[in-house]
Amino acid sequence: MDTPMAVVKRAYQAFGRNDIEGVLECIAPTVDWRIVGPASLPFPTQCHTRQEVARFFKELAADGDITVFEPREFIDANEHIVVLGFVRVTLTETGKPFESEWVHICTVKDGLLTRWIEFFDTAARVNA
Structure with missing residues (x-):
């Protein structure tokens, strides 16, 4: 079985290739998937299932074109990765x-x- 770090990196690499199915394969059927911020953001702020996460990715893609996505640092804390x-x-x-x-x-x-x-600068998103 892959380490938690390997699972997380595999998910980010899949997202970087726009391989959403590859990301979804890394997610448990039941998940706590959240974006912390105001309800005024155009995509769901909380998902509980892999299917809801798939819908999140569709809404995220409709919201805008991600021109730069850079995971810059991975911090390993056993099963928790930041x-x-x-x-x-x-x-x-x-x-x-x-x-x-x-x-x-x-x-x-x-x-x-x-x-x-x-967590991200939601004010930058709302004011853009």
């Missing part, structure tokens, strides 16, 4: 770009992601 990174997106609705550093907190159990929580 990922620090950067994103730049051109929004579909306005055509305006926004960028933000982000933090993802992941938990891996039995070789699958069971928790993924994102």
